[in-house]
Amino acid sequence: MSIDLGMGTASAASRTGCATRRDALRRLLWLAGSSPLFAQGQGRNAPATIYPPSYSEEVMGPVNVHEIEEVAKKKVHPLAYDYIAGGSANELTLRANREAFSRAYVRRRVGVDVSKIDTSLELLGKKLEFPILLGAGGAKNLVYPDGDRVTAQAAAHTKAIYLTGPSDWMAKLQGSPQAPMWWAASLGFATKASAEAFARRAEDAGASAISVSVDYPYTAPRDRNNRNKFDYAWVQTGIPADAGKSKPRTPAIAGMIQAYTPSLTWNCVDWLRGATKLPLILKGIVTAEDARLAVERGAQAIVVSNHGGRTLDGMIPTLYALPEVVDAVSARIPVLMDGGIRRGGDIMKALGLGAKAILIGRPYYWGLAAFGQVGVQRVVELLHAELRVAMGLAGIPNVASIDRSLVGWYTEPLPVNG
Ligand SMILES: Cc1cc2nc3c(=O)[nH]c(=O)nc-3n(C[C@H](O)[C@H](O)[C@H](O)COP(=O)(O)O)c2cc1C
Numbered sequence: 001m002s003i004d005l006g007m008g009t010a011s012a013a014s015r016t017g018c019a020t021r022r023d024a025l026r027r028l029l030w031l032a033g034s035s036p037l038f039a040q041g042q043g044r045n046a047p048a049t050i051y052p053p054s055y056s057e058e059v060m061g062p063v064n065v066h067e068i069e070e071v072a073k074k075k076v077h078p079l080a081y082d083y084i085a086g087g088s089a090n091e092l093t094l095r096a097n098r099e100a101f102s103r104a105y106v107r108r109r110v111g112v113d114v115s116k117i118d119t120s121l122e123l124l125g126k127k128l129e130f131p132i133l134l135g136a137g138g139a140k141n142l143v144y145p146d147g148d149r150v151t152a153q154a155a156a157h158t159k160a161i162y163l164t165g166p167s168d169w170m171a172k173l174q175g176s177p178q179a180p181m182w183w184a185a186s187l188g189f190a191t192k193a194s195a196e197a198f199a200r201r202a203e204d205a206g207a208s209a210i211s212v213s214v215d216y217p218y219t220a221p222r223d224r225n226n227r228n229k230f231d232y233a234w235v236q237t238g239i240p241a242d243a244g245k246s247k248p249r250t251p252a253i254a255g256m257i258q259a260y261t262p263s264l265t266w267n268c269v270d271w272l273r274g275a276t277k278l279p280l281i282l283k284g285i286v287t288a289e290d291a292r293l294a295v296e297r298g299a300q301a302i303v304v305s306n307h308g309g310r311t312l313d314g315m316i317p318t319l320y321a322l323p324e325v326v327d328a329v330s331a332r333i334p335v336l337m338d339g340g341i342r343r344g345g346d347i348m349k350a351l352g353l354g355a356k357a358i359l360i361g362r363p364y365y366w367g368l369a370a371f372g373q374v375g376v377q378r379v380v381e382l383l384h385a386e387l388r389v390a391m392g393l394a395g396i397p398n399v400a401s402i403d404r405s406l407v408g409w410y411t412e413p414l415p416v417n418g
Helices: 010-015 021-034 065-075 078-085 092-103 147-158 168-173 192-204 223-227 267-275 288-297 318-329 344-352 362-371 373-394
Strands: 104-106 121-123 126-128 132-134 162-164 182-186 209-213 280-285 301-304 335-338 357-360 407-409
Touching (some): 065 078, 078 362, 092 318, 147 162, 147 362, 147 373, 209 267, 267 280, 288 318, 301 318, 344 357, 344 373
Parallel strands (some): 162 182, 182 209, 209 280
Antiparallel strands (some): 104 407, 121 126
């Protein structure tokens, strides 16, 4: 007997002795389909099983983002792992970002036709297949050679928007299939001239928007880096073999004060608005007051973000800040969020609380560190698939039909596990 599962046949799988995991999975599904236990709802008209894109056995090994992180941790230098994984000070906010998701529960509905699940959306005039963006972040060379460009290739492949700085190589990619959709990301400007120059570079290199992270006046104390005597020069070069033996040139030291954009004010928004027609996104807003100011100043989107717990320790987890910001904005501009998202179900909760889309940071770094370009792709595709299944299970056929009634809150904290 031969049953078509859309990707080959079960009989073909048995002929080859279930050589691969996918063959084994197909066989299992076939067996499940023919079991009386599974007979209900598995009729001829049942929707087809949708298989994810497939990579090597190694890449398909880890079953979730947490396990991809485990692979990455084994592959990268421990100092690089700490740099990426770490947060500031006591890492309260880093942990709280994750914990917030375990305190939010889903009010699942039934009786809704979820045979088609549509995760597509329109964001700042662009049609996207899913609400997952690759957040801004430097130091990718710590985990993979030419990491920024490799991530851009993965973004182009998956059609995820990528936040990164303008570069010559990105400018050269414009118009080619390897060009991702990307937002020019910056930590802000102290002068009008530098803001204008950035806007020009972003336009020339083909950015579809500009994202300014407004939350980085100073580098926060990062105990892991200080303990490791992390040399900031490694952010560009990667970690040398003799790390820890030679004297670091620009070491992280407890108690140092490292200014970044301390003089950034709302003027920066005016400068950029005057310099470019590209949409302007402000990343790092967590209060209603700042959200209202952002709208008044002409920002076209906001990212609720605490920099993944890497700036001010003790500040509000982003899932908690999201509803306040969404209410203050009252649908005038899209509100995105990031921080602690590790599962498709997390994304669904964020959408339930009013996020138009979410960004990931560390998860795609782990994909990059573990498997390079396909690792980033695997992370995006896995989260997208998890989101679709979560929506299907929650009775949500499309992102437009998600609203706040989806989310309830546990009053007692649950242990964070995952
Ligand atoms: C290694 C690393 C570097 C980062 N660098 C930047 C940056 O230069 N600018 C920025 O706006 N955010 C930066 N971020 C923050 C991310 O854009 C994002 O807000 C955060 O990682 C989301 O939290 P998550 O890692 O839990 O997904 C960085 C994050 C990491 C992990």
